[in-house]
Amino acid sequence: MTTTNGAPPDAADLRKRVADLVAAHDPATTEQTEFLAARFDAGLAWVHFPPGAGGLGAPRALQTVVDAEFERLGSVPTHRDGLSIGLGMAAPTIVAFGTEQQRRRFLKPLYTGEEVWCQLFSEPGAGSDLAAVGTRAVRDGDSWVVDGQKVWTSMAHRARWAILLARTDPDVPKHRGLTYFVCDMTAPGVDVRPLRQLTGEAEFNEVYLDGVRLPDSLRLGEVGAGWKVAQTTLMNERVSIGGRPEPREGGLVGVVSELWRTRPELRTRGLHEELLKLWVAAEAARLTKERLRQQMAVGQPGPEGSAAKLSFAELNQRISGLELELLGTEGLAYDDWTFRRPEGQDPLRRGAGFHYLRTRGNSIEGGTSEILRTIIAERVLGLPAEPRVDKNVAWKDLPR
C-alpha cells in the first residue's frame, strides 16, 4: 500500500487517508469498535506496521501526524482501558516474529479492543532474572503441553490471549532453552486467581497452567529462540510504560498542579518550591520521552527506553508523595478499599492515597529500577558488565 510512485506514503498522503476515512465513518455516530476496525483496515492503526497488519509501511514518525489529524477531525480516543499489554507489547512482537497467519488472526481484534491480552512472563522464581523461567512446554505431535505457574499477571482476568515464555529445553543454558508462545486463556488447564494488592484491588493475578495444550501454530518465533523474541517485548514494554507521548501536565503532575491552582488554602512556601522542582523535572522527562519517540521513528526502541521508564517511576513516586503532603490528613482518607478486579489501569481516576500506593509498583513493574540502572550502565554507558556465573551452565543444573 504505497503511493502511485511506489514510495511509502508521506504526511500529505496520510492526512488525506485520514480525511477519507472520517468522511466514510463519522466519528460522532460510528460505534467505537467499528471505527477502530476501519482505521485498522485503512492502515492507519500503526502506520509503520506493514500493509495488512494495520499499517502502511510508512515512517514511524508519521504516526503523530495521523493521530493529530484524527483528533482534529473529531475522532474518539483510541486507547481504552486494559489494552496496554496488547497494544504496547504483544502487537510489536507479533509483527516482528509472527507468521502471516498469526498477524491476520491476532492484530485486528487486539487493536479494536475486542480481545484483551496479558503477559505470562514472571514466575515466583523468575522476575528480574526472567531467563530463569521454569514453566515447561513439552512437544506432543502438533501441540505443546504447558505446565507451570506465573505470577503478577496484570489483566489476566479479562484476557483472551497471553504472551507466554516457557522452557522447552532444560539441558541448555537458561537463555537458550526458552520458546515464546501465544497462550489461549480459554484453554482447559488455565486457572486465573486474583492477587490482592497494596491498593486493595486485584489488578493482577496468579495463573496456573496445568497440562494446557497449545497448537504449534501458537508458537511465536523458532523453538529455543524465545529469549530473543522476549527482548522485543521487554524493550517495547519499557517504552510503553515510561515513554508514552503526553501533553504538558499529563499524568500525576497535572493532578497535583490542578490541586495547587484550585485549593489556595493548601499552599505553603516549602511545598511551592517542591512543586516547581517536580513540575520542571516532569517537563524534562516529557521532552526526553518525545526525543525517544523521535529516535524510535528511525528504528526499534533501544535500551534508552529503560532510562525513560526509570525516570517515570521515580518521578511518579515523588509527585504522589507531594500530593499527600499537600492534602495532609485529607489525603490519608482512602477512597475505596473494596476488593475489586478492575476493568482497566487508570490510577489518575482515583484519590491521593491510591496514587501513593499504586505508584510504589511503578519501580517494580516492567523491570525494577535496579535492573534498569544495570541496563543503562552496561548498554547505554558501556560500563563493564556484571559477572554472569550461569552463562554456560545448563538450566537444570542451576542452583535454585
Ligand SMILES: Cc1cc2nc3c(=O)[nH]c(=O)nc-3n(C[C@H](O)[C@H](O)[C@H](O)COP(=O)(O)OP(=O)(O)OC[C@H]3O[C@@H](n4cnc5c(N)ncnc54)[C@H](O)[C@@H]3O)c2cc1C
Ligand atoms: C503492578 C505490577 C504489574 C505487573 N504485571 C506483570 C505482568 O502483567 N506480567 C508479568 O509477567 N509480570 C508482571 N509484573 C512482574 C514484574 O515484572 C516483576 O515483579 C519484576 O520483574 C521483578 O521481579 P520479582 O518480583 O521476581 O523481583 P526479584 O527479581 O526477586 O527482585 C527483588 C529485588 O532484588 C533486586 N534485584 C534482583 N536482581 C538484581 C540484580 N541482578 N542486581 C541488582 N538488584 C537486583 C530487584 O531490583 C528488586 O528490588 C508486574 C509487577 C507489578 C508490580
